[in-house]
Amino acid sequence: EMEAEDLRSEIQNVLEELFVLINQESRDLTFVETEAQATIDIIFQEVGRLKQKQDLSAKVLDALERIEANLNKPGATADAKLKGTLSMFPPFIGLSYEAQLDTENFFRTHFPTFTGLIKGAKKP
DSSP: OOHHHHHHHHHHHHHHHHHHHHHHHHHHHHHHHHHHHHHHHHHHHHHHHHTTTOOOHHHHHHHHHHHHHHHHHTTTHHHHHHHHHHHHHHHHHHHHHHOOHHHHHHHHHHHHHHHHHHHHOBOO
């Protein structure tokens, strides 16, 4: 029987593997701007929600602020912003787990958004 801590650790590993795969896949894809922007909006809202937490470590806050800066990058297309943000997720997931943020709920809620985005993207 798996202990709760072991189960959380296993979920953590799966989430990190998932985002490594999404990041690798996304490098060779072009995202439709409207879909990329919709996904960026979701990520931006989640980052804002997470930043409201009182118990964030400096590492987690720094990671959230780097994601936010990437999402606000002037002159970049939504496609470029999204690819840059996806590249930040695997280490961010580890940091957020360390801070016991609600990443499981985020991915359960938004997993269809990310998978739909990848399916709708085009190879160059």
